[in-house]
Amino acid sequence: MSNNEKGTDLEPRSSGADVDQAGAAGPERFDNPGLPTHRDRATDRDPAAARRAERTVIVLFALSVLGTIGTVVAYIMVPTGESVENMRLSNLLLGLGLFLSMFGIGAAAVHWAKTLMSDHEQAEDRHPQRGDAETRQAAIAALGAGAEDSGIGRRGVLKGAVVSAVALAPLSVAVPLVGELGGDWNVSKFRHTLWERGRRLTRDPSGDPIRAADVTIGSVFHVIPEGLREGDHADHWIEEKAKAVVLMVRLDPADLTEAEDRRDWSYEGIVAYSKICTHVGCPVALYEQQTHHLLCPCHQSTFDISDGAKVVFGPAKRALPQLPITVDDEGYLVAQDDFNEPIGPSYWERLK
Template sequence: MNENQSSTNVTTTGASTTPDRFVDPGIPAHQERMADKDPAASARAERQVVILFVLSIIGTIATIVVYFAIRPEGTTASVRNANLALGLGMFLSLMGIGLAAVHWAKTIMSDHERVEERHEQRSTDEVRAAAVAVLKDGADDSGIARRGVLKGAVVTAVGLFPLTIAVPLISSVGNDWDVSKFRHTIWTKGTRLATDPAGRPIKATDMTIGSVVHVIPDVPEEERQTHHWITEKAKAIVLLIRLDPADLKEAEDRKDWSHEGIVAYSKICTHVGCPVALYEQQTHHLLCPCHQSTFDVADGAKVVFGPANRPLPQLPIAIDDEGYLVAQDDFNEPVGPSYWERLK
């Protein structure tokens, strides 16, 4: 091989050439940053990092103040405003730490390239000692030991940030231990069934065979604007279906839970709580779109397919003096996929 020939071995296959090995190009020449060459630029970068950490500290303090100062008043707007203020405070707190860390790494910390050969197992003591020395050199090069303000800012910012999560959690402990409320929904005796989301009460004559209506409790308009209503509505949502009475297979103790073929079942799947809402009129099957659990509405909403292992809870219904559909009581059991007093 003469001086003008490349040192790379080349294998020719047909019309293409494939190199067997490439020459290691090595590490490119190190390019110094402005902060490496100019002490004033280095000091300016340090101040910028400190300012970002201080912003994080301010964000943490603001989050804690907002948590105690802006309390939800039960309305949707107040909950939204409180969550927005908390989110902004936490965003500022975490963003300050993130931007400071990135800016510090780019402008202050050592950016000299290091090469370390791979070893399949534990390195020798000499190699380990060399690695520790490299880390110490990097710490010395970053100047963290002599940058007291920067060190204080990073410790304070990182130390305070967990308070944005810990304070709300700790302060909420012990506020409400009434677990019995999870057993029941807001359906009560005499509550009219209303369309969702319009809230229009439903008469039995509005339903024809094959009709399917998404139903919520009939409550005053002002109550539907509260946070409490939104929370409770998620548990109380119902699917109202009218079948031919001849197709219904009702247990003896449930024959008065329907009205002329109209039945009402919880929309919350007993598998993992997805909304069950896909109804097949010919088979009377109700399908959960998440995991294909299938319930037979004509036979007590029993499971006929899929991972759910319990029927959908039924809401007993009747009609009032004006012909409107009303609840006789709450669901026959807690809604949803699980409950601690339930065997399955």
């Protein structure tokens, strides 16, 4: 049986009028059916419903105003540098304030459009971009009619609510931004950390000093400087920790590839590197023992711990800064000096 006998259409379709199943020619175009019949809303029929909708919109705009004020107050009143709890509380309050500020305006605008503004369907024929004077006058009249239909002119409280919410909303972003712009721009502090000659390496977060004899081959330690919460830096120890965190690994010395000027920076296969990725500053802490690779979870930059923490994959462009270490008279691991270069990603005053 042929394909045509099976009912398969192998012939090209006609470019003329469509043909129905009976073989009769169909119309080449259909008449414009026009717009569907308009259905009035409850707010169109019932003035009480319109007033309720107006009050709802006003409440939503007022909620936006309260969110903006709350954001500014939270930014001013809740410091972020004193403790982790303060940081979490500040982030929570700022997030809630920003949400209410933006959500209030958005929800109010949507409810206003759905319940109070005109919902009559409109159709306009296409025309040249610039119309004649008569068309332009008609457009202006249509815009005026739309503004009148929205009710903003005769609803004073609603007008005040929308103006207040829209005018204050940028403050929820501008105040924190200006506060940060006016903050500490001394980037030179990134050149140095708490590490210095003789400062012991301690476990994070306990602060217990680490003996070299307790570090076995393949083991990984998250390290912070001894006395992190003491002395002049006690009030801002979180910032100091963020700069000074270290990942320490012990390898078989035979697996280490070390530059000539760094051969005394490790101790019997124990090496220490900054945990701050040189791409955008994420914490690098995923260590793969078999390959000696250290992975940044943010953008997958990969560093080879056995070869100077050089980049082997990903967007990072520089090796992790190394912390030169040795042991003291009691066998505890100590720093020989600060990192060999500024930690973290690039900035405009950095030479490397």
